Amino acid sequence: MSIPNTAPTKPATLVRWATDVEKSVITANCEKRPGWVRGNIENDDWNFYWTSVFTTRSIFSLETGYRLADDQIISHFPNHYELTRKDHMVRNCKRYRKDLEREGNPLADKDEFGRYVYLDFLPQTYILPADYNIFVEEFRRNPSSTWIVKPAGKAQGIGIFLVNKISQIKKWSKDKAGSQQIPHTKDVYIISKYIPDPLLIGGKKFDLRMYVLVTSYTPLKAYVHTQGFCRFCTVKYTASLNELDNLFVHLTNVAIQKHGEEYNETHGGKWSIKNLRLFLEGTYGKRASDKCFDEIFWLIHHSLKAMQGVISTDRHCFELYGYDVIIDEALKPWLIEVNASPSLVTTTANDRMMKYDILNDMINIVIPPGEGVDTRVKRGPPKVLGGFEVLCDEEQRLLEAKQFERRDSRAGNKGKSVKRLSTWK
Numbered sequence: 424m425s426i427p428n429t430a431p432t433k434p435a436t437l438v439r440w441a442t443d444v445e446k447s448v449i450t451a452n453c454e455k456r457p458g459w460v461r462g463n464i465e466n467d468d469w470n471f472y473w474t475s476v477f478t479t480r481s482i483f484s485l486e487t488g489y490r491l492a493d494d495q496i497i498s499h500f501p502n503h504y505e506l507t508r509k510d511h512m513v514r515n516c517k518r519y520r521k522d523l524e525r526e527g528n529p530l531a532d533k534d535e536f537g538r539y540v541y542l543d544f545l546p547q548t549y550i551l552p553a554d555y556n557i558f559v560e561e562f563r564r565n566p567s568s569t570w571i572v573k574p575a576g577k578a579q580g581i582g583i584f585l586v587n588k589i590s591q592i593k594k595w596s597k598d599k600a601g602s603q604q605i606p607h608t609k610d611v612y613i614i615s616k617y618i619p620d621p622l623l624i625g626g627k628k629f630d631l632r633m634y635v636l637v638t639s640y641t642p643l644k645a646y647v648h649t650q651g652f653c654r655f656c657t658v659k660y661t662a663s664l665n666e667l668d669n670l671f672v673h674l675t676n677v678a679i680q681k682h683g684e685e686y687n688e689t690h691g692g693k694w695s696i697k698n699l700r701l702f703l704e705g706t707y708g709k710r711a712s713d714k715c716f717d718e719i720f721w722l723i724h725h726s727l728k729a730m731q732g733v734i735s736t737d738r739h740c741f742e743l744y745g746y747d748v749i750i751d752e753a754l755k756p757w758l759i760e761v762n763a764s765p766s767l768v769t770t771t772a773n774d775r776m777m778k779y780d781i782l783n784d785m786i787n788i789v790i791p792p793g794e795g796v797d798t799r800v801k802r803g804p805p806k807v808l809g810g811f812e813v814l815c816d817e818e819q820r821l822l823e824a825k826q827f828e829r830r831d832s833r834a835g836n837k838g839k840s841v842k843r844l845s846t847w848k
């Protein structure tokens with residue numbers, strides 16, 4: 424047998440990758456991909472750029488006048504904040520519902536109490552200072568409820584507090600703005616109805632972090648990952664007013680909980696979505712668990728539909744969002760917020776594996792294995808989904824509908840209306 428005297432050939436360079444977020448789950452993922460080499464940001468020598476939102480903002484700013492080339496893609500949409508800033512997200516979702524209502528779309532039907540039947544997935548929310556007077560009216564109608572105040576543009580639980588009296592808001596606004604009243608406060612906040620009856624596991628409150636990839640808004644192409652996790656509070660939940668200030672009871676953010684005495688560094692107060700589903704199935708039955716998750720997919724889908732026409736589809740952009748959802752004790756999910764840069768910090772071994780897998784699956788969708796970047800090429804549905812599931816592919820759906828129509832007309836059914844069941848996909 425003859426031994427070849429040439430060294431194995433290196434795979435041709437397919438993708439030059441770059442990042443300004445030096446997290447090992449990103450760099451390790453890019454480094455191991457055949458044909459991927461590290462590019463150079465300074466020389467604009469890159470095809471795939473995993474950036475922070477700040478870099479994206481500067482790349483797309485008018486001052487920079489930068490134009491992305493056909494072989495460059497970047498990890499945020501230019502105006503992603505329409506979904507990921509708390510006040511914009513709420514405003515856009517409310518406008519979406521109103522638009523559907525105006526069109527007479529049955530999706531925007533309301534019940535006898537004036538609540539949306541299908542699109543009631545946001546806790547009642549007002550933007551401060553703009554909606555202050557409407558909030559006060561609402562508060563007076565329901566004086567026994569608790570509200571949560573959050574700065575619109577911050578994360579990790581910073582600046583969040585709970586209130587149950589108007590006087591607390593007045594005092595807070597005075598402290599913030601000196602002698603001025605809330606309508607003059609410079610910073611934007613949102614104030615949301617506090618979900619008083621969250622589903623508890625082991626007596627503790629938790630929320631879900633789900634990962635959602637969007638590769639296009641119009642047509643909408645979105646994928647949701649089967650991995651994700653629940654973040655638990657370290658202290659048992661109580662709705663007692665005496666504990667309103669106790670953030671370890673009410674806020675599930677790891678950034679808050681890790682300072683608690685009960686914080687466990689091995690599991691980091693986290694549970695996989697898979698475990699949650701098993702728990703729900705075991706406790707409430709499979710139907711109830713599936714229904715709860717279908718409702719989660721539904722709310723993700725409609726929060727994205729609300730961004731169509733608002734977030735500009737740019738063929739150079741994709742985005743991986745971190746959706747925060749709370750399930751209440753009736754197993755109804757509520758959308759809390761959407762993060763543009765879900766944390767890639769890994770606090771436990773499981774965390775590291777999960778985040779690595781999600782990024783790996785995401786890259787396989789955005790740049791299929793063995794291919795380079797060419798934003799002019801229209802790709803069909805992804806061949807490798809990994810742990811992602813298709814949440815919505817409007818292009819594919821349109822194609823299928825056309826094929827269906829053609830088949831139908833060939834079969835002589837032209838003109839007859841064909842009713843098809845619609846699912847959340």
Ligand SMILES: Nc1ncnc2c1ncn2[C@@H]1O[C@H](COP(=O)(O)OP(=O)(O)OP(=O)(O)O)[C@@H](O)[C@H]1O
Nearest residue numbers: 546577578579580581615616617618674675676760
């Ligand atoms: N309406 C609500 N009802 C009950 N709990 C809520 C509500 N809104 C927020 N919370 C709790 O407060 C936490 C922080 O809220 P939120 O995620 O909006 O803020 P954040 O500071 O941006 O957090 P993140 O770091 O996840 O971006 C949530 O994880 C949840 O536990």
